[in-house]
Amino acid sequence: MTRTPRTQTRRQLPRPRLKAFLGPAFIAAIAYVDPGNVAANITAGARYGYTLVWVLIASNIFAMVVQYLSAKLGIVTGQSLPEVLGKRLSKPTRIAFWAQAEIVAAATDLAEVIGGALALNLLFNIPLLWGGVIIGVVSLGLLMVQSDGHQRRFEAIIVALLIVITCGFLAGLFVTPPDWAATASGLVPRFAGTDSVLVAASMLGATVMPHAVYLHSTLVNDHPTQQTDTAHYLRATRIDVLWALSLAGIVNTGLLLLAAVALQGASGTDTIEGAHAAILSSFGPAIATIFAVGLLASGLASTSVGAYAGSEIMSGLLHIRVPLLVRRLVTLIPALVILAFGVEPTWALVISQVVLSFGIPFAIIPLMAYTRNPEIMGKHSNGRVLRIVAGVIAGVIVALNIALIYLTATGAA
Template sequence: MDTEQKGWRQHNETNSLADVHSSVQVPVGAGFFKTLKAYLGPGLMVAVGYMDPGNWATDIAGGAQFGYRLLSVVLISNLFAILLQHLALKLGIATGRDLAQACRDHYSHPVAFGLWLLAEIAIAATDLAEVIGSAIALNLLFGLPLTIGILITVLDVLLLLFLQNKGFQLIERIVASLIFLIVACFGYELLVSQPSVRDIVDGLLPRPEIVTNPGMLYIAIGILGATVMPHNLYLHSSIVQTRDFGRDNAGRKSAIKFATIDSTVSLFLAFFINAAILILAAAAFHTTGNQQVADITDAYHLLEPILGVKMAGILFAVALLASGQNSTLTGTLAGQIVMEGFLHLQIKPWLRRLITRLVAVVPALVVAILYGEQGTSELLVLSQVILSLQLSFAVVPLVKFTCDKVKMGPFVNPAWMKSLSWLVAVVIITLNLYLLWDTLL
């Protein structure tokens, strides 16, 4: 029996994202860099989820209130992300299944259906952050009311439909271009804000008060939820299969190596952006007595007068708009993967996108009308807490599958990685239980 089919309750019947499966050619017998070039792309698409507007809200709040002290949480979250995305890509390459298909093929129908519902909630929360972030950016740049900006975000369904028809690598290139635009904007912001290098280095070291201070812990868990995204685990396990690598053990081993390099380098880019947002908030707000700044709109309006640089606010909003549009592209694919993988249900991508976007638009629109900017900012932070609570239900199956010798064959996690993976899973579960307890009581 094929390695891909061992150890599962049922056989995998379809390829993940069948229309683009194995569509990107990988050169045979080429050198290291030519081969790596063929694998570059999926990592950047995954990294997008680690720099979406939800991250901005939690990073700004953390930097403004607590200075550089939560930088260690951003770093630890990023290291968690590197490990978990490695497991996701390894699952996809080794078994020929994305995480959604693996859950469907392993668990009973009721359990798989429950996991599907939780995944859909996570994607809706992600989409909510994208809708609000894009609407805020349009408001800041062009003065459009939040309600109009939220309605405009529905139109990106047409944009995605157009791009999907032009090939998978075009989407990857657009995502990469927008990421480098965001990096350039924040590189400039850091230069003009002149943060303390000593405080940055000190902030990268974990400290006990992160756990003992309830306010700091709440934002720290929000950063974790905003950084390690549940939908990214489903996404990555699928899009690595767009590469046309050899479906034997040698081909899979090579694919895992190059996909891991792509993923790790891309996630360090995401770390730079998240750290830059928190550092900018610490340098511009915390050290100037503006610790009350806790949302994107306040940050935009205060950057220019505090830093004394005219372009500071504009580039901040441009980066936010690029972040929201980037997340739109990858969030759509994740929604398609989850629905097809769990339910074996294929619907037209534009219809799937429209349904997902409307689920996010309705609450965002209601809150914008009733509570204005303050309400939408609080909704943005809440969406990240929801994501954090959903994370365990994607992480535990992923760790379980990749630690299973029968399912993974020669690609099963080695002993040290098994221990580390379960430790990360336990930390995530513990933090989420604490957050749930604290929220309810």
């Protein structure tokens, strides 16, 4: 469904209070605290202590700019990024673009279903395959809430899960606080050898998830406050993005600090299972259980958001709306197949992140081009400073993802 672009006549409508605008960025922020991020940040802290804190700070700043631009495109045009692309690409190009986006959606679901299945295995010793099925069924229930037109209720559920994720991943820091002086020193950009460069590239290069970029431009137009005037909505969206991505940044930094406190130098902590075992040994069963609950919430929330994004991508590019049940099954099957064949979960997570890397330029580059184009954005097109900042961010993210793909393909990873 094509949404009506915003017009000058809407500027006279009453302005809702700020809290009415909060929500879309919190759903997008789930992409930044998914199981893949958990694995990457724990690995960084366990191997290099506080050294790579600065990478997370830089990643978070990049994410804020990218997600704001996605929301801005949706607010100003009244269309999602896939819809804008769908109107400007030829049919063969649209289909090819959709195909790569669909592969990215499947890779996203792979990481998130596997992470949720791991959490159920850690909590209840449920076999990974059945854990993946349970995650898929529960996420479908969450999607049914959204598809029934209860956007605010869906947002409330996702925010609640985000709170659970935050508590689950940060609880250990209240038991054993990090070395704050060492944390501050980690803000100084530096590396600890060649291997740490690769880890940093993985952390930064995989920060911006393609599905979150596509989806945020949809979320702002599905929001109940979408009819307010454009300038006011943009100001409120900046606050929404700041709060949501700041929370995601705190969670990711907390994971790294938790690993630096309890896991540094420990063996076997380069897998989620190994990290959980080390947390159990260092903090006790209560904190280990809370961590696993946070991982479960991460898997449930992120796989729901990923399937939602896949539906919007198909609608925008192919002008086809497929029932969410079908969408859920299509993207769930590859993850279940991998779990059924007994592939090592953390290795599967790594491969999924490499696949995601292929899709990032296809989302980032058009977004930067469209939001700077006055023909599309009118007077809200990006100013000179924002164009430069956005261009640098896009260049860094794309270059790091190319490096990550190259290093993985050549065996350096």
